[in-house]
Amino acid sequence: MAIDLSYAPGVTALVEKTEAFIREVVLPIEDEHGGDITAAGGDTLRVELQKAAKDAGVFAPHAPVEYGGHGLNMTDRAPVFEAAGYSLFGPTALNIGAPDEGNVHMLAHIAGPEQKERFLAPLAHGDMRSAFAMTEPSPGAGSDPSALTTRAEKVPGGWKINGHKYFITGADGAGFFIIFARTSGVPGDRGGATMFLTPADAEGLRVGRHIDTLDRAMIGGHCEVFFEDLFVPDG
Ligand SMILES: Cc1cc2nc3c(=O)[nH]c(=O)nc-3n(C[C@H](O)[C@H](O)[C@H](O)COP(=O)(O)OP(=O)(O)OC[C@H]3O[C@@H](n4cnc5c(N)ncnc54)[C@H](O)[C@@H]3O)c2cc1C
Structure with a gap:
């Protein structure tokens, strides 16, 4: 049986929005600081970039919808992640940098209700690393x-x-x-x-x-x- 790798409706639009966000908002900051995120502000910058990503509607493509994300499956995540990765700071801006992306994914699948509330919710929303x-x-x-x-x-x-x-x-x-x-x-x-x-x-x-x-x-x-x-x- 052939594997269906076509994207869900809306994914292509999300990829285009992500590309524009990375190009217009994130990449100039990366360039200005030579790719050094600590020099660019570290966690303060992360909070600013993640707010901008939320405003642009591109934040947390991987996180469950009930935790503020887009709830994309693995196939649909791939082109969005690729677009974010055009800038070294892009994954941080979208909250899909290592190890947070993997930890959101894992907790969404295996954490109990209390663990989700205490750890997954703040992580998915960008309130915690x-x-x-x-x-x-x-x-x-x-x-x-x-x-x-x-x-x-x-x-x-x-x-x-x-x-x-x-x-x-x-x-x-x-x-x-x-x-x-x-x-x-x-x-x-x-x-x-x-x-x-x-x-x-x-x-x-x-x-x-x-x-x-x-x-x-x-x-x-x-x-x-x-x-x-x-x-x-x-x-
Ligand atoms: C920038 C950076 C960030 C990282 N972040 C994290 C993190 O957040 N959390 C975390 O847990 N780890 C992290 N790592 C560690 C990373 O996962 C390990 O470096 C990686 O798993 C390889 O392990 P190692 O460095 O001990 O190399 P080794 O395991 O010593 O491997 C050295 C070489 O030996 C080979 N080798 C090893 N064992 C075998 C075997 N049994 N049979 C055949 N070949 C073998 C390997 O293929 C490799 O070529 C990070 C590493 C880097 C560089």
């Missing part, structure tokens, strides 16, 4: 997640997490983290990986240095992150 913590310094998880060394141990009422991550995009200033940790087995074993959701201000979560990379277009750095007896409640 997030982080996704999988990669670890060698010999830990990277391209091969089975090398996962960060451990989550069951304790009364929740889990205690210990480990060390790095290259965690947006960690500095994130409102919450999704953490990959091992609940069974040893590094090298398949299985045992679980994702934990925690507010960033939880005791035992520490954001370290910003690792220097070629990237200057993402807010909150690509950071080292430490979990030192971080408690994540069962809920």
